[in-house]
Amino acid sequence: MKLKILVIEDDPFISEIIQLYLEKHEFEVTIASDGEFGLDSFYNDTYDLVILDIMMPKMDGWEVCKRIRIDFETPIIMLTAKGETYDKVKGFDLGVDDYMVKPFEPEELVARIKAVLKRTSSGFSAKECVTYPSLTVNLTEYRVYLNGQEIDMPLKEISLLYYLASHPNRVFTRQQLIDVLWGFEFDGDPRTVDVHIKRVREKIKDNPSWTLKTIRGVGYKFEVVTNE
Incomplete structure (x- = not known):
């Protein structure tokens, strides 16, 4: 709840x-x-x-x-x-x-x-963590683990990866990601999202179960493969 x-x-x-x-x-x-x-x-x-x-x-x-x-x-x-x-x-x-x-x-x-x-509050847990095969993103500790090994990643890249991974298969525009992660006051180039996505991809690669996917003309999503 x-x-x-x-x-x-x-x-x-x-x-x-x-x-x-x-x-x-x-x-x-x-x-x-x-x-x-x-x-x-x-x-x-x-x-x-x-x-x-x-x-x-x-x-x-x-x-x-x-x-x-x-x-x-x-x-x-x-x-x-x-x-x-x-x-x-x-x-x-x-x-x-x-x-x-x-x-x-x-x-x-x-x-x-x-x-x-x-x-x-006894009902509050501060732990914020998403886990997928071979990948763990812990926002509480600002740590990312790939195949059990910690990946060196700046805070903004971790926040971006966590936000996308915590909303699997949902597409976000660059502007939506800017608003959430950089704030409404951000007046820089929205393409900064592309730069951060590129850096994250270089560090975590892709996995058969999930991928950081570009939706052309729209934005990005953390795509999770479901076996149905």
Whole structure:
């Protein structure tokens, strides 16, 4: 069962980025665009963690946090543009579990979420690993093994291989891969995906059971051969 995260954030661009990255890591995400709606959403369902902005319309994050903490110990990560020590101390005094300042790296937010859940949720397992004949990609440890031997591979190549391998036989365009792995802010050449795919292929080759396949004019997929 996927763990559920409530994101209370009034900036739709930031919410979209957070949702994209969290769903990439197999979380179920609900978005609320203001404090009142966020609090209603929280009361109407059960969540494993809340990501909470401070400066929002209708009800700010401080008030939302106070009300949640009256009856619940659900983990809360504050996500805000304020970085002053006073604001951090206030957040921790209210029972916030962690605090991130905008602008932020989505992968760092995911890492912090996993760290908080590991401390607070007995149902959370941080292990992210896909295994196929002769190939293992462990995103938790950022390691790739081919025929039992570790392959030297940069983090971005490992992330790319893991993402494709964790969605077998699904085709992704270059732009989709850019959005997920490089972020919406990336303004470089989309062909950078081609370069990374080429490097990954050189290191893992192909296998009779699977292959990293190019779909001409579209993008790429991790093709898995099924014996039917």
